[in-house]
Amino acid sequence: MLKCMTDLAGLLDEDARSALRAWQGGTWYPPALATLTHHEFSDENWIYERKLDGVRLIAGADGGEPQLWSRNRKRVDASYPEIVDALAAQGAPSFVLDGEVVAFEGNRTSFARLQKRMNLTSAAAARRTGVAIYYYAFDLIAFGGVDLTGLALRTRKRLLRECFEFTDPLRLSQHRSGDGEEFFAQACARGWEGLIAKRADRPYRSGRGRDWLKFKCVSGQEFVIGGYTDPRGSRSGFGALLVGYYDEEGLLRYAGKVGTGYDERTLRDLSAKMAALARPESPFLDAIGEPGTHWVEPELVAEVGFSEWTGDGKLRHPKFSGLRNDKPARDVRREA
Secondary structure (H helix, E strand, O other), rough: OOHHHHHHHOOOHHOOOOOOEOOOHHHHHHHHEEEOOOOOOOOOEEEEEOOOOEEEEEEEEEOOOOEOOOOOEEEEEEHHHHHHHHHHHOOOEEEEEEEEOOOOOEEEOOOOOOOOOOOOOOOHHHHHOOOEEEEEEEEEEEEEEEEEOOHHHHHHHHHHHHHHOOOOOOEEOOEEEEEEEHHHHHHHHOOOOOEEEEEEOOOOOEEEEEEEEEOOOEEEEEEEEEEOOOOOOOOOOOOOOOEEEOOOOOOEEEEEEEEOOHHHHHHHHHHHHOOOOOOOOOOOOOOOHHHHEEEOOOOEEEEEEEEEEEEOOOEEEEEEEEOOOOOHHHHOOOOO
């Protein structure tokens, strides 16, 4: 790291140095977002990384203690104090990293397990959960007062490796060059979510674009909760969530009901959240004929896994994975 802090430009060739700019300060930067594709490919100009089932985290320092941000710019330091401590121990006074925080269930990343850490406002309470978390860094946005977003991805990744030491809970997100199709097959065989493909020669661009693409082994995305049904039998809380997404005209379209994936704590906590958002009329554009239905303001966002979309635009075999606090409901669209 000493070389990075004393002579970052010395690690770059002349062309790369010409792309450097002074960092404008701060610990936040709007993240780049990947676009879903169903056409896997191999290309030597692309790199391929594991798609992690966690929460996006921008981590930065600007002369003080490191700060952690969700992708919708909410401070989340208290939820993951181990990451703050590990980054502080690096000794770098100024940087901005892009990465993902995860928890594991066996050898697989588990968004459901990570739920026990999300939304906590006490570092002590976060540690008491007993849920081990890890931060996989995959991009370096700024370092030592220098804006690195104009550099090619391969160069930023090289600097990331050279400027930080990776010991748990900090981990470097590994990638493979060129052979996306074989890597994707291996990823699915291992039970991973999929891969993220990235143009290796492109600068860092905030927002959703086609320089970053995602290959999914299983279907799943965020949906807006617009209502719920009464519980049946011995179940408490509610029966199923009624979920949807916003179309291009900003109207909430119904995608189906999600009746599995809940434990007792989730049923209890989510019921309380929805009760506070009760409304008399449906927020969906589509007519819904479910009996025992209750409507809520469309503010909560759920992560839902499913097998496929049906011909009439509904979810087949949906399962609740958890609530997301890092994406505004109005930004939820059907991925295609």
